[in-house]
Amino acid sequence: MNNTYWKLNNDKGGIEIYFDDKPEQSILDKLKLNRFRWSRRNKCWYAKETPDRKELAIELTSDEKALEIINSSYKDVVKQDFERAEARIKYYEDKAKYLEEQSKEEHKKGAEIRSHIPFGQPILVGHHSEKGHRRAIKRLENSYDKANELSKKAEYYREKAEATRRYISEKKDPKVVERRIERFLKDKSFYIKTRDNIVNSKKDISVEKYNDIISNLDEKINYWKNYLNEIGYITILDIDEQTKITLKFKRSKISDSCGKTYAYKTEHNNKTYTVCENYANCWSVYLGDLDTVKITTPCLNKFKTLKKVKLWLQLYVNSLNS
Template sequence: MNNLVEKCTYSPEDNKLRIYVVDSDERFDDEVRGKLKDLGFIWAPLQKLYLAHWSPKREDFCAELGGQIVAEETTMLERAEAKSERLAILAEKRASESNAYSRAAQSMREKLASGQPVLAGHHSQRRVEKQMNAVERSQEQAVNLLKTANYWLSRAEGVEAHAIKKNDVRTRMSRIDTLFKELRDYQSQINHGYSVVRLWTEISEDKSEKREKLATYWAGSYMSNSRRTKKAAPSNLYFSLSNGEISVDDAIQKAITWGHALINNPDVYRWINHTLNRLAYEISAFGRVARYSGSLSDVVIKAFARKHGAESPICVRNNDGSYTLKSSVPLPLHISDGLELTLTDEQWRDLFVDVGYEVPQAKSKLPSIINANVKSVRVKLHGNVKELDVLSLTNKEFKAIYDDFRGVRPTACGNYRVRVCLDPKSNEVYYSRNWVVVFLNDSKSHPVPESDSFIVVSEE
């Protein structure tokens, strides 16, 4: 533990580590300063601390430097208020300096105005010109300082607005979605390791003549999974094998060892654990996740598994009503330690709550598109309700219209939708043409709905 470190903290609000330094004239030695720089820590002089986003190496360094990492005592909003106050003081100082320059310029201008007119060629002309230049410089300096003051004021307002936005519901939901994406990326690295080991194990057990060709092929190829395409072997293995530097057996062993290294990478597991903790923190802000009360199905369970990083999950319903979730590689550890998991209906619902998963609500269906042969239709168009005439066209004629000049719009009642387009039979330029409702005469005709949006005969 370094005697210059007061404490090391972590804040889940902004996912940052902070190293608080004691108030002393001493400084860190070159080795510590070099590590701080290499790890990306930034010095905040007014707060007397170093800070950086969390990573395994940074966490280890903080633990080494401060002994232990404790929870950050100040919230993001409190830090934002403190920074806003500092910026406001700075803005006030610049405004005061601006006023001083402005007063000086005004005072010199009044002295020049009350004096004797300057005569061209007189020995005092040079002195007066210098005074006028000084007035202009003072005025420019006052304007520049006022701009600087306004800049710091806007920064002060922005700091608090940023902190408030960070706690906004929509921002937090977006942050949760981002964390789930990161979780899937980390889990994908482990899944890829299992795929690599399985592939090269199959090649090693192949005793046919294709064994060498398979090894050479996969040594320089890529494997695709549900998320992305990745290397099937470590770098340069293909060249070493092709040039005869290593044997096929050695290449297979190297590839399997590399696959196990991907599976057992401690940093990846730390990232996964950290991401799960961050997810728990963010989700807890919304309170306890509601227990799913809807109809459980294999589709719901597979969607849950994919969101948490399972590799190409398969779910089947058993005869006793339970569901079995399977994957070609072991499931994520926070779900199950194995290739499959069988739970009853209620146990799956409990698992959703335990891991903070909320089943997305089904999107509401759009109103039906009505193809009715009427005189006109009241349509919501460009923010207003307009009564549009109906034009009879074929499917081919309608699809031949440029995409920007045709579409589907809701009726005035909102219960139905109709096809609309700019009148293709008008001789006017497109921006002057009227919108019309389209009746496709070569498609199925629907009965006229009971709605005042559809006008069969003209209203008198």
């Protein structure tokens, strides 16, 4: 199993182990004992990231590069991930450019062959030129077929480059980052509760691994929170219990794509904000005193609950004052 390797899934906080062939039963037993599960889609064994599972991955793969990843900080891991994505984009674009040039060359060859065949000239059956004419037509067809095939391959690599760009964009998208932080906070709460239960039970069980997991989650949470602060994105994740909504909201009727609906309006510094539920069952906040809201109406932000929208709007107007 020379191609056996493992990697961290930073988005889902997991670890994945890949084998080039079905592993031995003893290895399968170790994987199942550590609660790894098989993914038919990705063709790998996966589980939540823990120190014990990392040690098992190193033991099964003997991957020196993996040791470097373990010892590097989360910031370095994310940086390497973006660098690899940028390198993939450059590779895909260069490949697409090369294939497009090859396609044009084949088109030129086909045009050259076609220039030697008079327009509308039929194949003269039995004539000494019959075989040469048929060969020329065959070469012409092959040249154009190859040109079309190369053009399709070039388009395929352009699409892969665009998909990688979307991956980078989505990974840095503030809303996606906010959901990622929420997931990390949820995992942190689970491990803290598990650790506290073990401590309170007074069992002879080490909680060091749980402390390591919580520490890793803290590093991830702080990294992405700092990222949101750097780009100036206002998030409700840092809101404390002392924060109060001082904005006064007035309920009124407006019309949207689904008909009549209720909205909540408030004013601050001579600006009016409209909050209403949209077609996707999300609460959106709009700038302006709106009587009609359409799908194309740009919104400042949206959340699943009205309370979160009001909290965010309060933080938003507070940031304008500061």
